[in-house]
Amino acid sequence: MKHFTLALAALAFQTVSAQNIQRLGIQVEYISRPSEPFPSGVTSYTVVVNQSYRDQYEAELEQWEIDTQLAQETYESEMEAYNSKGTGAKVLERALLDERKPQLLLPAKPDQVEYVFDPGIISSKIDMQGMTRMEGGVVVTLEIQSFEDSPPEDGKQEIKDKEGNVSYRYFRTMKYRQPIRFTVELPDGSVVLDEVLTNSENYTIYTSDKYTSKSALNKAWNPMVVAKRLSRMSVEASTIAMNSILNDRFCFSKKTRPMTIYHAKTKKKVDYTDLNNAALDMKIAMGKYLDQPDESAAGIRTCVAVWEQVLGEADYENKKARINAKMAGLLYLNLINANIWLEDYDRVDELFDAMRRLDVKKSAEGTAEGLDTFSDEQRRRKDINS
Incomplete structure (x- = not known):
């Protein structure tokens, strides 16, 4: 757990279904271990x-500068020779040899196409x-x-x-x-x-x-x-x-991953204070992950204990139960997320197996899509960097 850095931005509570299920969205910023670490000592x-x-353009430009200098020197030399001749000689050469006054002919500068x-x-x-x-x-x-x-x-x-x-x-x-x-x-x-x-x-x-x-x-x-x-x-x-x-x-690089903590809205006939408090406690615990890792881990484990206890009262056949099949499935997701950040990947596997054996509605498994892959990848990265 010491390898992770979490910075969390809490989002507002939102109602996501007619059954008053609530979710608390947070952004998890963490340090991801490298998938292919360098050998020890390479830092x-x-x-x-x-x-x-x-390189080609600079070579052409360098050659252009050389050719320009050569053309300038040639012109100056020819002009010096031309100016040293008398007027009669110049007229005679022009008439007999068609030789005229030297001209400065400079090469074209190369274009920087790219x-x-x-x-x-x-x-x-x-x-x-x-x-x-x-x-x-x-x-x-x-x-x-x-x-x-x-x-x-x-x-x-x-x-x-x-x-x-x-x-x-x-x-x-x-x-x-x-x-x-x-x-x-x-x-x-x-x-x-x-x-x-x-x-x-x-x-x-x-x-x-x-x-x-x-x-x-x-x-x-x-x-x-x-x-x-x-x-x-x-x-x-x-x-x-x-x-x-x-x-x-x-590298050990900083990444961000969204996470959702599920709970439910308390109504006159149904009290979800325990789940509401656990959601807020989880947010607080994750906020301490960087500076107070031990206290953070203790807070996460406290939330895990609440969710596991509440899950024990689930009634998968009664839709009107306080913890019905749908709510139970979402509590499994809370537990899976918590154990991923605790890096207890064996427990994560157990929770996935338990969730998939029970009738916890397709909505929970759909929400969990990709979570097992993320857990497996985090486990793999931890193992190869140990």
């Missing part, structure tokens, strides 16, 4: 960002939680590949007003993607991850703004500006996804 990392097309990213900004998007950014540890390498797009296609949208008049709006669409390969290399040189984010079929569709005429669309459409903007958007989204993958697999 630092660095991020390297490569852009092959940037957006070039600042490696420092991109690398700062990778935050491996619980680890220190420094040399000598894990090396995360991001290889930003070339931006790919399809030829744009024109489209139009028909619009009818209340009088039936028809007008059109013109727009342009295109498919695009920018794959990023990312690798994780351990200090011993072994590679534990080598993936490309974006497969051969994973394109995103871009749709331009809509215009009242094709000419307005053509005037606003700048392919290079559009491509660079989409490139930035694509890489930004990819770095967020990569950061999530890296933290989930290799």
Whole structure:
């Protein structure tokens, strides 16, 4: 339990059925153990960002600067020789050899077709939680590949007003993607991850703004500006996804998971004070999970004792019973959630088995969908990190 950090935001009570069942929703923020922990002692990392097309552009730019300097020097040398000649010699050479005054011919500067990213900004998007950014540890390498797009296609949208008049709006669409390969290399040189984010079929569709005429669309459409903007958007989204993958697999990372605590509304003939108090006590106990883990665990166990005692009075055949089949099923969910956060996974399995053997209505099992998977995954992560 010491590995989890919980910060809870309580939501308002809401009635969810005609039987006055109530739920208290909370957001559980916790530290998730890595699914593939690094070897012991590996606690630092660095991020390297490569852009092959940037290297090509910078090489072309460097060559352009060299060629420009050479052209300037050649021009100055030719002008010096030209100016040293007398007027008669210049006239004679022009007449006989068709030689004219030297001209400065500069090479064309290469176009920066693709957006070039600042490696420092991109690398700062990778935050491996619980680890220190420094040399000598894990090396995360991001290889930003070339931006790919399809030829744009024109489209139009028909619009009818209340009088039936028809007008059109013109727009342009295109498919695009920018794959990023990312690798994780351990200090011993072994590679534990080598993936490309974006497969051969994973394109995103871009749709331009809509215009009242094709000419307005053509005037606003700048392919290079559009491509660079989409490139930035694509890489930004990819770095967020990569950061999530890296933290989930290799780090003790912060996550948030919703949780619902079930109770019921007290009426004149039926008293649910015990369940109402237990729901509030559970909220309070979870709020102490970070700073007072022992007190928090004690509070959770107190709630568990209440729910187990109340579950003992369940009457699965009587719909009008204080604890009928539906309420019993929801109490099972309270107990399952509580034991997951107590990390008593054997007890969680027992509760699931008991709930599924009884007639606790499909609503409870439907609400529990995914909870068993979460419990199994938490157990697995605890075992491999022990």
